[in-house]
Amino acid sequence: MKDFKKMFPMFKYNPDIVYLDNAALAFKPYEVIEAGNEFYEKxxxxxxxxxxxxxxxxxxxxxxxxxxxxxxxxxxxxxxxxxxxxxxxxxxxxxxxxxxxxxxxxxxxxxxxxxxxxxxxxxxxxxxxxxxxxxxxxxxxxxxxxxxxxxxxxxxxxxxxxxxxxxxxxxxxxxxxxxxxxxxxxxxxxxxxxxxxxxxxxxxxxxxxxxxxxxxxxxxxxxxxxxxxxxxxxxxxxxxxxxxxxxxxxxxxxxxxxxxxxxxxxxxxxxxxxxxxVGYQTIQDTEVEIAKYLYDELMKVPNLEMASHRGDRVLLFNLKNIPAQDVASFLGHRNVYVRSGTFCAHKFKELPKYNNSYIRASIAFYNTKEDVDHIVSLLKHGGDFLDFL
Ligand SMILES: Cc1ncc(COP(=O)(O)O)c(C=O)c1O
Incomplete structure (x- = not known):
């Protein structure tokens, strides 16, 4: 898979970041940053x-x-x-x-x-x-x-x-x-x-x-x-x-x-x-591959309750008996960026099939299988820590 991260300076300055909150904000490629500089400079x-x-x-x-x-x-x-x-x-x-x-x-x-x-x-x-x-x-x-x-x-x-x-x-x-x-x-x-x-x-x-x-x-x-x-x-x-x-x-x-x-x-x-x-086709193909891998690997985490489907680019899940915010905070302080809550979509909570709060991992085409392995490893091995919360 191509290393799309090279296009985004956020990864140069934060080489260890696992960024999975793309539904909130996506990183900016060099040419976007340069377009702003060019205006102000020229x-x-x-x-x-x-x-x-x-x-x-x-x-x-x-x-x-x-x-x-x-x-x-x-x-x-x-x-x-x-x-x-x-x-x-x-x-x-x-x-x-x-x-x-x-x-x-x-x-x-x-x-x-x-x-x-x-x-x-x-x-x-x-x-x-x-x-x-x-x-x-x-x-x-x-x-x-x-x-x-x-x-x-x-x-x-x-x-x-x-x-x-x-x-x-x-x-x-x-x-x-x-x-x-x-x-x-x-x-x-x-x-x-x-x-x-x-x-x-x-x-x-x-x-x-x-x-x-x-x-x-x-x-x-x-x-x-x-x-x-x-x-x-x-x-x-x-x-x-x-x-x-x-x-x-x-x-x-x-x-x-x-x-x-x-x-x-x-x-x-x-x-x-x-x-x-880059093209929608490349974006879609890359995202779907990562989304499926993320789903498959998350499903191997003990006590993980998955609320989304295989292939969804936004994956919502919970760890049994642990508040979503605690999990997000646990990950967030280990350089893995996810979200918790209802993501400003307050009305879905009214449907009985849903919980009040979820952990959300949302991917972009620059995410990699290494990103997935990292979050999954933390969720698996942070078990004791998470249980302790
Ligand atoms: C579906 C949807 N609508 C609206 C918004 C609000 O966008 P913004 O905060 O950029 O105004 C968001 C942001 O997450 C969104 O995901």
Missing amino acids: YSISTRTADSTLGIKVAQDLQITRKIIANFVDANENEMIFTSGTTDSLNQVAKMLSEVITEGEIIFTYYNHSSNIVPFIENFKNKNIKFTYVDSNEELLAAINENTKIVAMPQVTNNFHVYYNMKEIYQTCKKYGTILVNDAAQAVVHEKVSINEADVIVFSSNKLFGPTGMGALVIKESLIDKLSPKKWGGGQVQAIGSGCDWTSRNTMVRFEPGTPNLAGIFQFKAAIEFINK
Whole structure:
């Protein structure tokens, strides 16, 4: 297997780290870091400094970046808004939609991240809206009806792997005039995400080997034209009238007031180019091989209760009678990074088939069989220590 770790300086400076919290944050390859340095070193000019050689270059690069990121999910540049991440994207779109929808139903899955629930609750709580939660693909398909105004769901969850057929779900949504919001924060790293199978797509660059504090809000053109910006300030204004009236420019900057995170935007572009260079097929093949090996080896640990399936990239498990947080802390203080708890997905606990807390190991394509051997050895031989906790 190729040594992908060489592409990521985090492994140079932390050669012994076993990093298995990729669902929270993925490491950054050299070219992503370099894209930020290049901006600051060579053309660190605001897009507002528009009447200058470098100002024009930065503005043009920004437009090219918008197009590259939009195209990544089959959208065009008039459908792509830069945000600070998935959470920001969901907050903005929930607020936008709350202006045009006043009654009906919003459907979530039990596996939604809280950032794909709470912005909707907050923006719709004073309206005549019912919130419904569903489990499987079949349940979701059966639940959508003429009263359903929004389905807000993850294409891939950050907890249990539940297969959702986005094509089928979107077809059903279209039949009832329902807006489909695809939280692609996890999916976009591992598989194809497309605006042809949703009305809205949100994701963060951080999990995509890109910078923290950057994200995308992609809204289908036919819908975006009906929505208005929910952030206000410089750069978006055409004119301000004498009273409360003002007009915005009609380009995408109407949604992006203020000086953008330009270094972050160029690093985001470098991250997409990095994924395109490595290729989804390589990423998938490598991840699936490691995921299966991790599953097989974890199953050999005495008293380990596995809650995920063989091949899942996110594996949830527990050690019998030991709190998940104690195990995560035991590992974390031995340079093995996992997570414990419910991973901001609070609603799945309501389903009787699940526990209140799990240990989560989430892999990226740079993980190796040595990483797996290391965590498994600690879990096996830390037995006495763990029992003692
Ligand atoms: C499925 C899902 N949605 C939303 C988020 C929130 O993303 P961010 O913290 O980058 O805004 C996460 C983060 O883990 C996630 O996994």
